[in-house]
Amino acid sequence: MIDLQTVKLNDGVGVPLLGYGTGTAVRLSGKEKAVDFIKMAYSEAKLCHMDCAQRYFNEESIAVAMKDLGLKREEVFITTKTYKRRKLDVEEVDLFLIHVPDELKEIGLGKAWEMMEQLQCEGKARSIGVSNYRIADLEETLKTAKIVPSVNQTDRDVVEIEVHPYVFEKAKPLIDYRHQKGIAIASYAALASIVRHPGGPVDQVVKDIAEELSMTEDQVLLKWAHQVTYGGIVITTSLKKERLQGQVKAFATMPYLSDTQVRTIADAGKKLYFRQFVSI
Numbered sequence: 001m002i003d004l005q006t007v008k009l010n011d012g013v014g015v016p017l018l019g020y021g022t023g024t025a026v027r028l029s030g031k032e033k034a035v036d037f038i039k040m041a042y043s044e045a046k047l048c049h050m051d052c053a054q055r056y057f058n059e060e061s062i063a064v065a066m067k068d069l070g071l072k073r074e075e076v077f078i079t080t081k082t083y084k085r086r087k088l089d090v091e092e093v094d095l096f097l098i099h100v101p102d103e104l105k106e107i108g109l110g111k112a113w114e115m116m117e118q119l120q121c122e123g124k125a126r127s128i129g130v131s132n133y134r135i136a137d138l139e140e141t142l143k144t145a146k147i148v149p150s151v152n153q154t155d156r157d158v159v160e161i162e163v164h165p166y167v168f169e170k171a172k173p174l175i176d177y178r179h180q181k182g183i184a185i186a187s188y189a190a191l192a193s194i195v196r197h198p199g200g201p202v203d204q205v206v207k208d209i210a211e212e213l214s215m216t217e218d219q220v221l222l223k224w225a226h227q228v229t230y231g232g233i234v235i236t237t238s239l240k241k242e243r244l245q246g247q248v249k250a251f252a253t254m255p256y257l258s259d260t261q262v263r264t265i266a267d268a269g270k271k272l273y274f275r276q277f278v279s280i
């Protein structure tokens with residue numbers, strides 16, 4: 001596997017910290033184009049962590065891209081997520097997440113987690129975790145869990161962990177809770193302030209910091225998301241190779257934002273509440 005910085009999970013598995021998301025722009029481009037974008041992300045930007053989900057209906061694009069590039073299984077880190085009660089038909093993934101807790105009410109979160117533990121025992125997933133879990137969902141899971149979930153990718157209720165400046169204030173308690181429990185955080189939508197809500201109070205602040213650090217705005221926002229999640233995994237995406245190369249470079253060679261810069265962005269973000277994904 002290409003050596004990108006890794007985030008170590010509580011079970012010892014190392015996750016390349018920058019993940020290439022296939023659930024938004026890549027998914028919308030269609031299955032065939034998705035293959036090309038995944039190949040581009042891997043070969044041109046050296047992004048070896050692919051984030052997908054059964055509900056994106058393009059998981060196989062990763063397999064096709066790997067085959068086309070002649071990659072061995074261990075050269076790509078694959079995160080994927082469950083969809084409703086669809087059969088967990090994974091051959092062997094690196095990180096397998098429960099995608100949406102509300103879909104599991106019938107079987108219960110404890111039972112669902114037991115099934116995940118079983119998958120890990122069988123060697124079908126190197127690491128297991130959850131996504132969209134609120135504090136209450138985590139508490140219910142932890143009551144009977146034998147294995148503590150390694151990652152909580154998102155949260156979509158009262159306290160979100162969609163991580164960008166316009167949700168950070170609300171997400172902070174949940175981020176801290178997970179951190180205390182030793183659960184790594186993977187964030188998405190870090191670029192919402194420039195992509196989904198341009199013209200807001202954060203823009204000028206990010207622009208100024210980008211100039212100070214000789215970075216681009218997307219580089220600043222991705223590093224900010226990483227830093228405010230205690231060095232968490234960051235899932236982003238782009239259809240442009242130069243942008244992806246710049247983002248990888250930001251994590252490989254560019255400086256961290258100072259505490260003051262991190263705080264200045266957070267403070268500017270408090271002036272507006274905006275959430276990108278009301279539901280996924």
Ligand SMILES: NC(=O)c1ccc[n+]([C@@H]2O[C@H](COP(=O)([O-])OP(=O)(O)OC[C@H]3O[C@@H](n4cnc5c(N)ncnc54)[C@H](OP(=O)(O)O)[C@@H]3O)[C@@H](O)[C@H]2O)c1
Binds near residue numbers: 021052131189236239
């Ligand atoms: N677990 C979950 O429930 C969940 C939910 C949502 C998403 N996700 C994952 O997270 C991934 C990323 O989500 P996201 O797309 O919302 O992430 P994002 O990182 O906030 O946004 C990525 C978008 O930003 C654009 N962009 C990048 N730099 C820019 C700039 N300087 N100016 C303007 N636009 C810029 C990119 O377009 P270009 O092509 O133009 O660069 C791309 O479409 C998804 O694909 C999915 O894998 C998971």
